[in-house]
Amino acid sequence: MTRLIYTLFFCGWIVTGFAQSARSSTPPNIIIILADDLGWSELGCYGNPNDGPRFNETPNLNQLAAGGMRFTQAYATAPVCTPTRIALMTGQHPARVGITDYLDANDEKYLSPDYVTLNEQLTKAGYHSGLIGKWHLTGDYTRKKGEPAKHGWDEVICSETGYIANGDYTHPYFFMPDVEAKTTGEYLTDRLNAEAVDFIKRNQTKPFFLYVSHYAVHTKLAGKPDKVAKYQNKPGAGSRQNNPELAAMLESIDDGVGQIVNTINELGLSKNTLILFTSDNGGELNVTSNAPLRGGKSELYEGGIREPFIAYWPGHIKPGGVSAQVINTLDIYPTLLELAAIKPTKELVLDGVSIAPVLKGSAKLSVRTLYWHYPLPKPHFLGGRSAGAIRSGAFKLIEYFDKPQVQLFNLVEDPGEQTDLADTLPAVRQQLLNQLQTWRKTVSAQK
Numbered sequence: 001m002t003r004l005i006y007t008l009f010f011c012g013w014i015v016t017g018f019a020q021s022a023r024s025s026t027p028p029n030i031i032i033i034l035a036d037d038l039g040w041s042e043l044g045c046y047g048n049p050n051d052g053p054r055f056n057e058t059p060n061l062n063q064l065a066a067g068g069m070r071f072t073q074a075y076a077t078a079p080v081c082t083p084t085r086i087a088l089m090t091g092q093h094p095a096r097v098g099i100t101d102y103l104d105a106n107d108e109k110y111l112s113p114d115y116v117t118l119n120e121q122l123t124k125a126g127y128h129s130g131l132i133g134k135w136h137l138t139g140d141y142t143r144k145k146g147e148p149a150k151h152g153w154d155e156v157i158c159s160e161t162g163y164i165a166n167g168d169y170t171h172p173y174f175f176m177p178d179v180e181a182k183t184t185g186e187y188l189t190d191r192l193n194a195e196a197v198d199f200i201k202r203n204q205t206k207p208f209f210l211y212v213s214h215y216a217v218h219t220k221l222a223g224k225p226d227k228v229a230k231y232q233n234k235p236g237a238g239s240r241q242n243n244p245e246l247a248a249m250l251e252s253i254d255d256g257v258g259q260i261v262n263t264i265n266e267l268g269l270s271k272n273t274l275i276l277f278t279s280d281n282g283g284e285l286n287v288t289s290n291a292p293l294r295g296g297k298s299e300l301y302e303g304g305i306r307e308p309f310i311a312y313w314p315g316h317i318k319p320g321g322v323s324a325q326v327i328n329t330l331d332i333y334p335t336l337l338e339l340a341a342i343k344p345t346k347e348l349v350l351d352g353v354s355i356a357p358v359l360k361g362s363a364k365l366s367v368r369t370l371y372w373h374y375p376l377p378k379p380h381f382l383g384g385r386s387a388g389a390i391r392s393g394a395f396k397l398i399e400y401f402d403k404p405q406v407q408l409f410n411l412v413e414d415p416g417e418q419t420d421l422a423d424t425l426p427a428v429r430q431q432l433l434n435q436l437q438t439w440r441k442t443v444s445a446q447k
Contacts, residue, residue: 027340028313029273030122031196031210031260032332034088035253036081036134036218037297039283039290040306042250045070055234055242056250060258064277064312069321069359074309075328075391076281079298079374079384082136084280084329085213089117089137089151091333091350095373095445103139105163110139110146116348118333120152122209125342130155130199133192133213136164157195158188159213167215169222169249187224189216189249193256197263204267207340212256216249219284223248241289261312274313274339276332281305284382294417298384300372300398301417317359326368326391331355351443367393371439375401375447388445390436397422397432401447406433 040046044054045065077087082102083094089111094100099109111117119129131153138146141162148156162175169188171181182191196212223231227248236242257277264273282304283289285296295301309327311317330352337344338354357363369392376386379402386401394412399405408422408429422429439445 026272027207029208030336031275033212033277035214035279037284038217038279039288040293040308043308046308055236056247058254060254065310067319068312068317069323071309071323071327073324073326074307076305076307077329079281079300079304081280085137087329088332090115091352093351093443096443100373105141107139111137113150117151119209121342123152125340127207127209128154128203129209131159131211132157132195134215135159158192166220167218189252193259197259200263214253216253217246219287221245221287227251241291243287246287270314277310279307292416298380298382300387300389311359318361323358325358325365327355328370373445388436390432395428399436
């Protein structure tokens with residue numbers, strides 16, 4: 001009976017939305033849901049069906065993927081948070097902007113208001129924009145030169161005014177001291193979910209752009225006690241890949257996805273609302289393994305940069321799509337401009353490409369070359385080394401800056417990056433190394 005109810009609900013969700021959306025010709029509402037430090041393999045819909053049920057329970061994200069398109073080779077633009085968020089907001093590579101590492105509490109660097117952010121583009125086209133949650137582009141929090149208010153948001157809700165550091169998921173929030181609780185024992189992810197639903201309801205009569213930027217699942221992990229207890233009692237709990245705290249935090253994000261989808265359905269907005277879900281970098285190896293990928297946050301191995309990416313838009317994106325197209329965070333900006341019928345000015349520099357044709361099933365992208373630039377004065381405290389990387393076709397090369405070393409992998413045959421081909425394929429190694437070094441010059445990347 002439970003399976004029957006689930007099936008009927010799911011079919012009604014897709015069919016109703018598909019029929020409504022096909023009749024829509026107005027610019028779509030846009031919702032981006034960004035998780036923090038969420039690895040590629042954490043969602044149930046990214047598991048291997050032959051492995052049986054996943055430890056983490058993400059029914060709403062699974063439905064989102066089944067009702068839309070799931071990308072298997074989507075990448076964050078950096079292995080840590082700030083530079084990926086730079087790419088999302090500006091459409092430019094962090095190396096071009098000059099912010100290639102996370103910003104600390106007193107950082108001199110910040111996202112300059114001179115950049116035309118994604119929300120500003122959409123606002124000029126008639127959208128009402130809202131940021132809920134993590135920004136992390138402000139720089140020095142005493143001077144607030146890069147705070148979201150300086151970047152044209154119509155609404156900024158529950159976003160940090162102090163350094164985020166090691167998480168804080170129960171009220172009072174030390175990095176948001178002015179935010180008053182709306183419920184007793186308020187849990188931050190629940191609050192952000194509720195604010196997202198309220199934003200949609202308040203702005204349902206006009207095109208809106210909503211950026212729900214979760215602080216979860218960033219460490220220090222702190223799931224809701226009842227959810228943590230549930231996972232602690234599941235078989236296999238306790239290993240790095242089956243972390244009850246992380247699973248509980250992810251389930252709270254998943255709850256919010258369900259609430260958002262239910263809200264747009266109830267308001268009759270499903271016909272004209274695009275939802276994107278992804279993360280800013282891979283999972284932290286102290287709390288998860290990112291298996292079957294190698295490495296994690298702060299590293300340019302796949303575990304540090306390959307991300308879940310789901311696009312849902314009934315009537316425009318065919319349900320059940322799975323794409324192996326190589327995409328990254330930089331592609332979101334030009335994609336949303338195209339879908340909102342906004343023509344970029346000649347002066348606007350965009351380093352990504354629109355994946356709108358892929359989403360609509362009308363075309364594939366040509367073979368992509370992606371670049372990463374992650375220079376560090378010393379190793380990251382999680383173990384990442386100063387390095388750059390390039391992926392072109394099946395091959396990926398990592399060049400380390402701290403000492404002369406390169407690694408080369410065939411990601412089609414070896415997605416876990418276990419076999420270094422740098423000595424076996426010297427011609428490929430040199431070609432990719434030359435491309436990477438030439439690219440750094442074109443964007444004026446600093447080591």
